[in-house]
Amino acid sequence: MKSLRYIIVLITISLSSSFINPTYSTHIIGGEMFYECMDSSINFYRFTVKLYRDCYSGVPPYDDPIYVSVYDSLEILRVQFGMVLPPDDTLENNTYNVCLYAPVDICVQEAVYTEYYILPPGRYTLTYQRCCRNQGIVNMSNSTGQGAGWDITIPDPAQAAYNSAPYYNNPPPTIICLDVPFEYDHSATDPDGDSLVYSFCTPQDYDNGIWGIIPNPSGPPSSNVDVNYVSPYNAAYPIYAPTDPFQIDPQTGWLTGTPELLGKYVVGICVSEYRNGVLLSTNMRDFQFNVAGCVDDVTAGFTINTVCGNTIEFNNTSWHGTDYYWDFGVPNTASDTSTQANPIYTYSDSGSYDVTLIVNKGLFCADSITVPISAAPVDFSLAFIVNKQFFFSPPFGVQFTNTTPNLNSYNYTWYFGDGTTEQNNDTSLYHEYLYNGYYDITLIAEDTFTGCTDTLLMEDHIFCTGGTIGIDDLKENNIHIHPNPTTGLLTIEGLAGTTTVYNIYGDLVATTLSSTLDLSNAAAGIYLLKNTGYQGKVDAQRVVKE
Incomplete structure (x- = not known):
């Protein structure tokens, strides 16, 4: 099944906030038309129109409806569509350069009109016309007196039955940055797979004195004429760019150039479809390039929030960055990095670290900042006491x-x-x-x-030596105590760390770091001697005081 799609794109920027209808408008800054055959068995086509306007000052608002005409090969009007206004959308201000962002006073809306119709076999031309263009266009004379006209051909079935026209893959750019090399994908898609050739072409005007400000119907294709460019501008040189003139690759549609003068420029881009070397139709996109001064003041910045001790949340406060590289400042490692916008990082040790954020790393607009931070483990000062630590049974x-x-x-x-x-x-x-x-x-x-x-x-904090299991079965005894029983003075061999002595009630009797322990003043009875080594190893023995 083939399809017939017809789209017109108009970019509208006006200079007055008053509502004018119908009279001279200042909102037409471009357009595009194409069609698609939806059902070849009945010649069922879809026609589409895209319109663009300035969000802030476009006058008048979108037309509702818009009028598209279909003429036969003799320029006899066969069909007129009154396409109802659809919901609109706002285009992104993409500078196509990660180091630059657009001024805040540029905003373009898009509305897409569609209509369906069954056409009898034959050769037809679709037309759409509207007046007038913006004032102050650099490359045109009397721009507010010139309108915009589009036409596109549906070839005779003997030449190409049930053809569908090519359509552009991307919306027109809303802004081009002054003195910055510009690259843009202006490619199109042909539903039938026909060969496509790209070129600059002259936008069209029409006699609004004859056909009116809002033609109803839009005039035949012969009523469209070339706009009046002013020297040195023409279709092939539409924007002031003496050093790096704008060019379009005829095979890919890749558009390049470097603008060197601020202003508004009307540009025509054509994509022509060929089958077996025969031209079938040409989709002309006519739109207004806005050349403006873009800003590249990328600024790196961040704040921190301690999540839990050594875990830090980094809040990115950078301006106009597109990618980020973090180095969290851990010495002797390359794994302490992140490319997330707002990362969270956990340090393995407490201490002071120099954290670096690089915005747009590797680009000419890169910026960086290094901030010292401190990480410390969570410390709630946990503590507890027990009524007794040592038990005998x-x-x-x-x-x-x-x-x-x-x-x-x-x-x-x-x-x-x-x-x-x-x-x-x-x-x-x-x-x-x-x-x-x-x-x-x-x-x-x-x-x-x-x-x-x-x-x-608290290791080995509670201990009991009684029951059927002897203390020697509970802990390795790497110390030797003698004499045992003792009348007072004990010698401890293999001592490491702290030695504590408890009576049968679990009360602490003595503590020593020495290899000797004097129990002369202790009452006769059974005691527990506990030695805690420097690495936490515990040894314990019973001691009998006579």
Whole structure:
């Protein structure tokens, strides 16, 4: 199935905010027409018109409806369409240069009109006309007195049955930056796969004295005439660019050039379709290039927010950047980088780091900033006490008291070292142990506002030496104590770290870093001697005082 699509693109910028209808307008700055055959069995076509206008000062508003005419080969009017105004859209102000951005006073809207119709076989020409163009166009004389006219041919079926015209792939550029090389993809697509050739061409005018400001119907194709360019401008040299004149690749539609004078320029681009060397139709896009001074003041900047201790959230406050490169300042590594706009990074160690942000890295408009930051682990100053640490016989109970500052700011989870846990936010809680052994106590707190956590681990904090299992079975004994029993003075061999002594009630009796320990003043009885090495290794033995 072939299709017939017909689109007109008009870019409109006006100089008055008053509503004028119908009278001379200042909103026509370009257009495009094409068609598509939707059903070849009945010659069913779709016609489309795209219109563009200045968001801020286009006068008048979009026409509703617009009038498109269809003439036969003898220029007899066969069909007239009154296309209803569709919803409009706003085009992006793309400078096609990552280092430049457009002034804020340029804004172009797009509206796409469509109509469907069944045409009997034959050769036809579609036309659309509208007056008038903007004032102040650099390359035209009396621009406000000149209108815009478009026509496109549907070839005779004997030449190309059920043809569809080519259409441009991208909307026209809303802005071209002064003194900056410009590149733009002005390519088109032909639904039938016909060969396409691109070229500059002369935009069309018509006699609005005869056909009117809003022709109804639009005149025949012979009523369209070339616009009046002023020297040195013409179809092949439409924009002032003496150093790097604008050119269009005839095979790809790639448009290049460097404008050197501010202003508004009317430019015509044609794409012609050929089949077997025979010209079928030409789609002429007539539109207004706005050459303006663009800004390249890219500025790098960021702020930080500590998420949880060593985890930092970086908030990008840069101006007019398109890509970002972060170096988080960790020495001797290349993995501390990110290309996200607003990254989050967790430092493995606390300390001070020089964080660098490069905006538009590798481009002439690149900017960078380096800011020193500090990272520190989460520290809630977790603390707790117990009523007793040493026991001689299970089962036994321990009273835990949470002494953490700002107690109510956190949710707490307790790990008692015997495989049981408890979530408890109370100041005090009780836990019963069923077996003898050494128990690590872990307290984890979660900040109720930020979700950050901190952990306190107390190794071998609770211990019991009684029951059926002897203490020698519970811990490796890498120390040797003698004499045992003792009347007072003990010698400790293999000592490393701190040695503590507890009575049978779990009360601390003595502490030493020395290899000797004097228990002369201790009452006769059984004591537990516990040695905690520098790497946390625990050894324990019973000591008998006579």
